Amino acid sequence: MQNNRSLLGIPQGAKVKFNFSNYMVYIIFVIVLLIFALWHGEKFFSANNILNITRQTAMISIMAVASTFVIAAGQIDLSIGSIVALSSLVTALVLQSTDNMFLAIGSGLVTGAVIGLFNGFFVAKIRIPAFLVTLGTLSLVKGAAMWATNTSAVPITNETYTQIFGLGTIGPIPILFVWTLIVAAIGYFALTKLPFGKKVLATGGNETSAKYTGINVARTTMAVFVLSGIAAAFAGMLYAGRVQTARYTFGEGDELSVIAAVILGGTSMAGGVGTVIGSVVGSLLMGVINNGLIIGGLSVSQQMMVRGGIIILFVTLSMLATRGSAFKR
Amino acid sequence: MSEYILEMDGINKSFNGVKVLKNVGLKIKKGEVHALVGGNGAGKSTMMKILTGVYTADSGTIRIGGDPVKFDSAQDSSRYGIRMIFQELSLVPTMTVAENIFLNQKPRAKGLPIINNRQMEKKAAELLREFEIDLDPSRVVNTLGVGYCQLVEIAKALSQDAKILVLDEPTASLTETETQILFGIVRKLKARGVTMVYISHRMHEIFQITDSITIMRDGQHIITDDTNNFSMDSIIHHMLGSTTVEKAFKRMHRERKPSNANVLEVKHLHINDKLKDVSFELKKGEVLGFAGLMGSGRTEIAEAIFGINPAKSGDIIVDHKPVKIRKVKDAIDAGIALIPEDRRRQGLVLIHTVKDNMILPVVDKLKKGLGLDKKRVENIVQSKIGELAIKTDNSNKVISLLSGGNQQKVVIAKWLETGPKVLMMDEPTAGIDIGAKGEIIDMIRRLADQGNSFILISSELSELMAICDRIIVLKDGRITGELNGDDIPSEEILQHAIQQ
Numbered sequence: 001m002q003n004n005r006s007l008l009g010i011p012q013g014a015k016v017k018f019n020f021s022n023y024m025v026y027i028i029f030v031i032v033l034l035i036f037a038l039w040h041g042e043k044f045f046s047a048n049n050i051l052n053i054t055r056q057t058a059m060i061s062i063m064a065v066a067s068t069f070v071i072a073a074g075q076i077d078l079s080i081g082s083i084v085a086l087s088s089l090v091t092a093l094v095l096q097s098t099d100n101m102f103l104a105i106g107s108g109l110v111t112g113a114v115i116g117l118f119n120g121f122f123v124a125k126i127r128i129p130a131f132l133v134t135l136g137t138l139s140l141v142k143g144a145a146m147w148a149t150n151t152s153a154v155p156i157t158n159e160t161y162t163q164i165f166g167l168g169t170i171g172p173i174p175i176l177f178v179w180t181l182i183v184a185a186i187g188y189f190a191l192t193k194l195p196f197g198k199k200v201l202a203t204g205g206n207e208t209s210a211k212y213t214g215i216n217v218a219r220t221t222m223a224v225f226v227l228s229g230i231a232a233a234f235a236g237m238l239y240a241g242r243v244q245t246a247r248y249t250f251g252e253g254d255e256l257s258v259i260a261a262v263i264l265g266g267t268s269m270a271g272g273v274g275t276v277i278g279s280v281v282g283s284l285l286m287g288v289i290n291n292g293l294i295i296g297g298l299s300v301s302q303q304m305m306v307r308g309g310i311i312i313l314f315v316t317l318s319m320l321a322t323r324g325s326a327f328k329r
Numbered sequence: 330m331s332e333y334i335l336e337m338d339g340i341n342k343s344f345n346g347v348k349v350l351k352n353v354g355l356k357i358k359k360g361e362v363h364a365l366v367g368g369n370g371a372g373k374s375t376m377m378k379i380l381t382g383v384y385t386a387d388s389g390t391i392r393i394g395g396d397p398v399k400f401d402s403a404q405d406s407s408r409y410g411i412r413m414i415f416q417e418l419s420l421v422p423t424m425t426v427a428e429n430i431f432l433n434q435k436p437r438a439k440g441l442p443i444i445n446n447r448q449m450e451k452k453a454a455e456l457l458r459e460f461e462i463d464l465d466p467s468r469v470v471n472t473l474g475v476g477y478c479q480l481v482e483i484a485k486a487l488s489q490d491a492k493i494l495v496l497d498e499p500t501a502s503l504t505e506t507e508t509q510i511l512f513g514i515v516r517k518l519k520a521r522g523v524t525m526v527y528i529s530h531r532m533h534e535i536f537q538i539t540d541s542i543t544i545m546r547d548g549q550h551i552i553t554d555d556t557n558n559f560s561m562d563s564i565i566h567h568m569l570g571s572t573t574v575e576k577a578f579k580r581m582h583r584e585r586k587p588s589n590a591n592v593l594e595v596k597h598l599h600i601n602d603k604l605k606d607v608s609f610e611l612k613k614g615e616v617l618g619f620a621g622l623m624g625s626g627r628t629e630i631a632e633a634i635f636g637i638n639p640a641k642s643g644d645i646i647v648d649h650k651p652v653k654i655r656k657v658k659d660a661i662d663a664g665i666a667l668i669p670e671d672r673r674r675q676g677l678v679l680i681h682t683v684k685d686n687m688i689l690p691v692v693d694k695l696k697k698g699l700g701l702d703k704k705r706v707e708n709i710v711q712s713k714i715g716e717l718a719i720k721t722d723n724s725n726k727v728i729s730l731l732s733g734g735n736q737q738k739v740v741i742a743k744w745l746e747t748g749p750k751v752l753m754m755d756e757p758t759a760g761i762d763i764g765a766k767g768e769i770i771d772m773i774r775r776l777a778d779q780g781n782s783f784i785l786i787s788s789e790l791s792e793l794m795a796i797c798d799r800i801i802v803l804k805d806g807r808i809t810g811e812l813n814g815d816d817i818p819s820e821e822i823l824q825h826a827i828q829q
Binding site for chain 1: 635637656657658660661667669674675676677678679680681685688689690692693695696699700701743
């Protein structure tokens with residue numbers, strides 16, 4: 001019973017009783033697929049297009065996995081978009097000057113980890129709300145990314161790198177989707193099967209009680225921000241690999257998609273409840289919507305408006321299902 | 330018009346199927362100061378929350394000045410001039426004294442929806458002067474001490490016409506001077522014909538300031554009479570009762586006496602400005618009670634030993650080995666556990682399951698290979714559910730759906746699993762029904778007979794008397810006495826020891 005629950009991505013820590021809201025993201029997902037199928041027919045459902053969607057959503061999915069920990073711990077990380085940009089540039093620059101792939105990957109990931117630690121320090125030790133800290137970091141790191149190359153792009157010519165981190169395939173499966181599956185598996189395992197996951201959920205569910213239980217709340221909080229930073233850095237490396245270039249514009253606005261995906265997936269904004277698989281399905285949903293709108297021929301401005309509206313609509317639906325009614329509390 | 334300004338009759342109230350008020354009546358004469366007395370859980374606060382419309386009674390009638398009324402909200406009762414000063418202060422800390430006093434009824438500039446600050450401060454100053462409270466109305470509340478906050482709270486209640494004023498433990502956080510200011514206010518209000526209900530555990534205050542007394546116990550009305558007709562002993566006797574409680578909390582002979590070896594020694598612990606020098610020891614297999622009023626330092630001592638707010642200096646010695654406790658983890662590693670005072674806030678993650686709550690302190694030890702050892706988790710949870718007779722459909726049930734008593738058993742289970750040498754319990758039976766209280770008392774007795782050592786903090790003296798081998802009496806941060814559990818002739822004696 002417990003196994004099926006967690007495999008379906010039902011939030012860990014939530015009620016055992018059947019709860020409509022736990023399946024909301026899947027229901028919405030199916031409905032959206034149906035709508036686009038009726039609208040676009042084969043153009044949408046071709047193998048090519050579906051693989052394309054998994055390619056486009058990989059980075060959002062990977063960041064959503066880490067953000068599940070952040071949000072389940074009762075925090076939020078708005079700085080991920082700018083970490084994407086800076087890490088992609090750091091990786092590309094190191095690669096350009098040394099042509100050492102491992103050094104480049106290491107530098108990129110460390111960049112993300114250090115920024116995550118910076119966020120975590122101010123949230124957990126100085127006790128500034130995560131919203132403010134990471135909003136500041138967003139601007140700080142974005143500025144650093146623009147300054148690093150004076151806003152110019154950095155090309156990546158190392159083909160091994162671009163194959164492993166962007167363009168390659170394993171059989172017909174895009175490597176980006178393989179990365180998504182690996183990160184999701186690690187995240188799922190860590191949240192549901194490791195002591196660390198239990199500590200994250202306890203900290204988000206009731207910080208006082210966690211403290212009275214001997215959990216190092218500050219360390220747990222810092223750890224989720226470091227995770228989030230590393231995941232964003234990895235996403236930045238994938239963005240760069242895919243287009244063989246690093247740019248400071250990568251990741252712009254991704255925090256919105258990521259947070260929407262996590263919340264749609266069933267992770268509680270209040271903390272204490274989280275589902276990694278829900279988050280991945282949530283980001284696939286966002287990707288499907290983007291893709292469907294592009295095929296539908298909407299302009300970029302129209303896409304933005306529709307996407308924003310859809311996020312509000314779906315999150316409302318999923319909240320209503322949780323609460324039973326909009327007006328009763 | 331009747332002689333009584335307030336008549337509450339046949340009031341019943343249940344929470345989650347537990348009856349907390351049973352057919353309670355309360356009659357209060359106009360213009361008197363009426364004391365409402367009873368132990369924790371007697372139903373005083375629930376009764377007053379029904380009067381002020383915070384709760385609605387399941388059945389019963391309320392009459393104000395002879396007219397039946399029905400309160401569905403705090404605004405309803407407020408319209409009849411009923412005001413209550415709550416224990417939990419309801420001030421906005423970032424606003425000024427004046428703004429707080431007039432929070433709901435800010436004086437407006439003429440004809441405009443703009444607050445007239447100058448007029449508001451002038452009015453506040455008048456009000457404060459009237460009650461001889463020496464306070465600048467433009468001060469921000471979070472710069473004031475707790476005592477002055479309480480006085481501001483009272484001024485706020487009086488800013489609108491009050492007919493009946495309920496004071497719930499108003500002196501709990503006041504110094505002697507502030508208490509005298511408060512009594513001055515009470516006398517002034519009485520002279521003006523305001524009726525007051527005064528809830529307090531402090532006997533000498535009750536004799537000093539009240540005209541008549543109602544005593545409640547276990548959700549029932551016991552007696553109402555003029556204050557002059559009571560003595561301190563008779564009040565305590567009525568408060569504690571004799572039959573039901575005594576049966577559940579009868580003192581039993583220990584199967585196994587505590588050994589002479591000290592499992593815990595605390596020497597010259599300096600915790601804060603109030604608790605400067607705390608020393609005591611706990612023997613293996615002993616149940617040591619901490620008795621004292623709220624604010625006597627009981628909880629602070631336990632929390633210092635457990636590393637929540639570590640002591641500044643002094644020694645803690647467990648099993649003859651000195652230990653440094655700077656954080657909770659240190660205490661757990663040293664073999665110390667604490668069942669905290671506030672089960673819902675400090676003890677449990679309410680939105681999580683019984684299982685997840687139970688394994689949380691030991692989760693690091695349950696690693697096997699890459700993940701958790703499922704079999705051991707299941708074994709622990711099932712054996713603890715059986716051992717402590719925890720009533721739950723299954724271990725994956727969300728803990729907030731369990732009764733208070735069963736929730737508390739889960740908290741105890743989670744700490745027993747750490748194999749503690751010293752188990753401290755802070756009000757372990759607070760807010761749970763009498764049956765579960767008895768079970769928990771029995772559990773402590775049984776575990777102590779198996780050689781476990783306990784520190785039991787409780788406001789329920791009958792509990793301390795039932796199982797403690799020794800009782801330490803605390804007052805204002807100092808240990809003022811030590812009693813042998815077998816030598817306490819009556820609860821009255823213990824009550825006296827705490828009060829004096």
